[in-house]
Amino acid sequence: MPHEPATGEAHVLSPADRQRIARRRFLMTVGWGGLSALLVATVPALIRFLWPQSRRDRREVVEVGTLQDYRAVTVATRWVHRDGLWIVNQDGRLFAIEARCTHLGCTPRWIPEWGVFRCPCHGSRFSPDGVALNGPASLPLNRLAIRIERGLVVVDRSVRAPLEQAERDQRFFIRV
Amino acid sequence: MAGRIRWLSGLRRSQFWRSIFPTGIPASSRERVAVVLSHLILHLHPVRISVASLRLRRTFCMGGLSFLAFLILTVTGVLLMFHYRPSPEYAYGDIEDMMHAIPYARFLRNLHRWSAHAMVLLVIAHMVRVFLAGAYRTPREFNWVVGVLLLALTLLLSFTGYLLPWDQLAYWAVTVGTNMAGATPVIGHDGPFAVVGEDSDVRALLLGGRAVGSATLVRFYVLHCVLVPVVMGFLMAIHFFRVRRDGGVLAKY
Numbered sequence: 490m491p492h493e494p495a496t497g498e499a500h501v502l503s504p505a506d507r508q509r510i511a512r513r514r515f516l517m518t519v520g521w522g523g524l525s526a527l528l529v530a531t532v533p534a535l536i537r538f539l540w541p542q543s544r545r546d547r548r549e550v551v552e553v554g555t556l557q558d559y560r561a562v563t564v565a566t567r568w569v570h571r572d573g574l575w576i577v578n579q580d581g582r583l584f585a586i587e588a589r590c591t592h593l594g595c596t597p598r599w600i601p602e603w604g605v606f607r608c609p610c611h612g613s614r615f616s617p618d619g620v621a622l623n624g625p626a627s628l629p630l631n632r633l634a635i636r637i638e639r640g641l642v643v644v645d646r647s648v649r650a651p652l653e654q655a656e657r658d659q660r661f662f663i664r665v
Numbered sequence: 666m667a668g669r670i671r672w673l674s675g676l677r678r679s680q681f682w683r684s685i686f687p688t689g690i691p692a693s694s695r696e697r698v699a700v701v702l703s704h705l706i707l708h709l710h711p712v713r714i715s716v717a718s719l720r721l722r723r724t725f726c727m728g729g730l731s732f733l734a735f736l737i738l739t740v741t742g743v744l745l746m747f748h749y750r751p752s753p754e755y756a757y758g759d760i761e762d763m764m765h766a767i768p769y770a771r772f773l774r775n776l777h778r779w780s781a782h783a784m785v786l787l788v789i790a791h792m793v794r795v796f797l798a799g800a801y802r803t804p805r806e807f808n809w810v811v812g813v814l815l816l817a818l819t820l821l822l823s824f825t826g827y828l829l830p831w832d833q834l835a836y837w838a839v840t841v842g843t844n845m846a847g848a849t850p851v852i853g854h855d856g857p858f859a860v861v862g863e864d865s866d867v868r869a870l871l872l873g874g875r876a877v878g879s880a881t882l883v884r885f886y887v888l889h890c891v892l893v894p895v896v897m898g899f900l901m902a903i904h905f906f907r908v909r910r911d912g913g914v915l916a917k918y
Contacts, residue, residue, distance in 0.1 A: 538769040539747055542762075 547572060549647045556642060556665065559583055564599050564617055574633055574644060575599060575606075579618055584655065584662040585633040585644045586619050592626035606630070619652050629653075632661045711909055724914050727791035732901070734784035738822075741777040742890065745770075749829070751886035753879050756831035781823055788819050808907040811900055818897045825889035831882065839877050839885075843868050 502510070551572045559565060565576040573588045573596065588596050595610035605622060606615040613624025620629045632655035634648035648660065655661035676682055677689075688704075691697040701707045748767055749759045763770035792812065795801060801809035824842060828835045847855040847868035854866040863875060873880025908914070 534769045535744075538744065538767065538773070542767065544766065 550645050552641045566599050582662040583665050585635045587631040591628040634660045731787040734780045737780045741773045751882050760830045811904045822893050825885040828885045843871050
């Protein structure tokens with residue numbers, strides 16, 4: 490099989506040689522092209538494989554018991570772990586506070602003895618209705634949409650509002 | 666190729682390119698040696714090999730295929746680590762997720778499992794070939810020993826990996842295996858001449874406790890993903906180097 494000439498000499502190619510060169514070129518192109526195509530095709534598959542599974546996220550609309558459950562309760566911590574919210578019964582209103590510190594997103598803890606929510610990450614404190622009392626957090630905790638549906642209290646975690654707006658918005662509290 | 670695409674040769678002359686690839690494409694034998702020996706990745710290979718050493722029947726590529734299986738296992742294994750949690754609470758569920766819910770995970774998991782079985786068979790076939798060719802004789806005795814260690818580590822990888830799905834097969838296989846370890850002389854509490862009790866023998870060391878549990882799973886996971894592969898990598902480096910140094914596969918055994 491002829492190699493490319495190293496010097497500038499003229500080199501006569503027979504028809505058989507031409508065929509060999511053409512065939513080699515064809516096979517190399519198809520071979521490397523096929524391999525590259527295969528490798529490129531694995532990229533979207535790899536990305537899809539590594540993409541986070543939205544199935545593992547929390548549900549958006551959750552049922553949190555009945556009105557009876559909250560008659561004698563100020564702050565209900567029952568749903569913090571599953572849904573990331575507290576149900577608060579204050580001044581004749583029932584509302585849902587998002588259990589996410591407005592500083593950097595940690596989950597604060599309700600401390601009944603002190604009557605505050607306290608964030609373990611940097612020490613921010615919030616009053617029972619979500620106002621920031623101290624700590625790096627300055628914004629109050631958000632409220633989540635809450636309603637009665639077929640006798641059950643239902644919270645829509647996808648609809649949230651800051652405290653000032655939620656106090657005036659019918660969607661964010663239930664009169665009790 | 667560079668001749669065809671004019672901008673490519675312009676790129677090749679740029680400072681950007683030359684800082685990454687300081688040597689050009691070698692033109693002479695001497696330049697080829699210089700380039701290969703001065704590159705991190707290239708210098709792991711010989712400068713040239715003779716065509717005769719590529720004959721299939723010389724080695725049937727068994728060693729190379731074993732290494733290929735190892736590479737496949739490493740790549741698929743790392744990918745699987747993104748979706749697996751080594752805890753009794755999650756392990757089984759995560760594997761089920763991968764088999765049914767996560768795109769392409771079933772393929773990767775199956776590829777991992779099949780390659781594991783293939784690697785064991787390939788290293789045994791490799792060992793048989795080396796033995797029948799007499800390629801363990803002087804000066805290759807040490808390399809044979811390294812090979813046997815690699816075999817043991819391959820089996821250990823299989824053993825530790827087997828537990829990770831945390832299914833019935835895994836759990837009881839490890840129970841049986843570790844109880845066998847407990848019957849080792851001296852260092853096993855159940856063996857002859859035992860010097861240690863049940864809490865501090867080799868079985869307890871493997872299990873991370875008295876019975877197969879979460880400690881075992883974590884232990885086996887670390888062994889499977891970190892410790893054994895790293896040690897194997899090191900031994901493989903020695904193994905491959907010795908093959909080259911002792912004349913490659915073409916030399917007379």
